[in-house]
Amino acid sequence: MRKIRSIATALIAMLAFAAPALADKELDTDVVIVGAGTSGLAAGVEALQGGAKVIVLEKQAKVGGTGNFCEGVFAAESKIQKRIGIDVSKDFAYKLIMDYSHWKANGALAKAFVDKSAETIDWLDALGVKIEYVGVGGFGGPLTWHVIAPGPDYPAKNPRDFHCERMINVFNKYVLDHGGKILLETPGTGLITENGKVVGVTAKDKSGEKINIKAKSVIIATGGFANNKEMMKKYVKDYPDVIPVGQIGKDGDGIRMAEAAGAGLEGMATVQAYRPGLAGFHPADQMIALAVQPYFWVDPRGERYTDESNIQLWPYSGNAITRIGGTAYSIYDDETRKMTVEKGIEMPLGEWVLQGTKLVKWEESFNKELAKKRGNVYKADTIEGLAKQLGMDPKILKASVEKMNTAAAVREDALFGKKSKFLRPVATAPFYATKLLPRHLGTLGGVKVSAKGEALNTHGDPIPGLYAVGTDSGGMYGDSYDLLLGGGTAGYAVNSGRIAAENALKNAGITK
Ligand SMILES: Cc1cc2nc3c(=O)[nH]c(=O)nc-3n(C[C@H](O)[C@H](O)[C@H](O)COP(=O)(O)OP(=O)(O)OC[C@H]3O[C@@H](n4cnc5c(N)ncnc54)[C@H](O)[C@@H]3O)c2cc1C
16 A cells, blocks of 8 residues: 555656646757756856756745855865965875765766866866965865855855855856856746657746746756755755755755656765754854863753764764654853953854854853744753753763763773863853754765766666756765865855866767
8 A cells, every 4th residue: 555655656756857847838949958056057057158058947035045145165186285285186085975874875976066166166266266365174174175266247245155155156157148048036837748758948927927947958967955855855864854954945856856766865864063052043043162172962851972072073963863763962061161262262163154254142042042932952050950951861961971081180081081181070060951952955866877977767778868966965975964074065066066067068979
């Protein structure tokens, strides 16, 4: 019975996505791209440069998607790396990606991405997108994160603002200035297929008009399924309620369209695990910035469960909190609070809150949340009092605090071997607790693709005319997000967009 129901559901999905409904408007182009974010706009620029007619569909009123939030892109052997003596070879980066995933990633796809990455920095430079500096993704990783500099189209309001937004502005302007069309508030709704080939896309504009766009090649770039609760539940089984950060309208549209046209899927369970935190708080919020300092985190029983300094490579802290069921509490005392306000934080939050930032806005943020009594923050004069508020056995929390205080006194963490510089006592009242929950920056699984960005069917054969890029494509990761590789996801979005566009042009018979 269940099988019949799932076949029926699949058929309904196929009809919804495969059959071109009677349209109010018919358009014709060489390449249609569904999604005007990082990967879709990069594909658009590349396709226009190659001489194609291009239409880009965008669901939102504004282009950019998650690309409006990121800061830098990956490259190995770029000119700027070579100029300043950063020795990260393509082979080294490639091995790092594959070893990190235990070779669960798609080796050919990862190789194509790494090999293209340095030339992409030149390509960005020629478009006017400059690099401010090259940094690491997570501590201990190689210098591959090419952070985008503010520029004339995007002067920094705050120098630490969303750097990739600058790149998005340049892509957007390029597409519009070179004859491409970007249809805002016009989501792609399905694929048009003929004899097993994808020959176009159906869409709906904001007035409700249905549009059929015939195209020689279609590129799916809708940015994954972070906001689709049903898909999260179905695929991200270990923690489907993981809180999405920077995701709007990511309903898995592209992946579902491609699946309805016969595409296979890969890596759907993996998300871009982020620093634990709370829903509805800006990544630069100072209350969260203090809570994720690597000092003393406990599970709901009151026991320490991890080396807190794993936050330096936040997929690790994302994995650790998921393992304990998804809820932890960061507990700190008044000395630690004072230290972060007066001297500044030890652990930076990427470009959002830099190392040494004095958390002068902590009090305002913490007290506001405390007054709301939502169970996110707590304050007490004793550890026992805090334990009671948190629903913990006071004896257990007290024992954990005592072990922490001993570790801080002897400068050795007998439990998890944390670096001694992050060992701080929890001894001076009042005591504070902030709840931590798993968060993510997007889904990482999607349509199974070849190294050329072709969407593959469940047998591994290319579906003619269909390409998938960025976070709509799977295969770049194993079971965990890899932060060692700085700029990996945005870099993959730009490079996969370019690679797919080159091949979409060949498929369309367009050669420069
Ligand atoms: C806060 C934050 C910081 C980050 N920092 C970094 C970083 O420094 N380095 C890094 O490598 N990565 C970073 N990332 C991740 C990186 O930004 C993303 O992996 C990348 O931008 C994804 O690109 P994409 O093209 O797949 O999706 P997006 O850029 O999100 O584009 C998808 C687009 O498709 C649109 N869309 C959705 N459905 C439809 C539809 N049916 N029809 C038409 N359009 C549709 C969306 O509205 C969106 O505009 C960060 C992410 C966040 C949230």
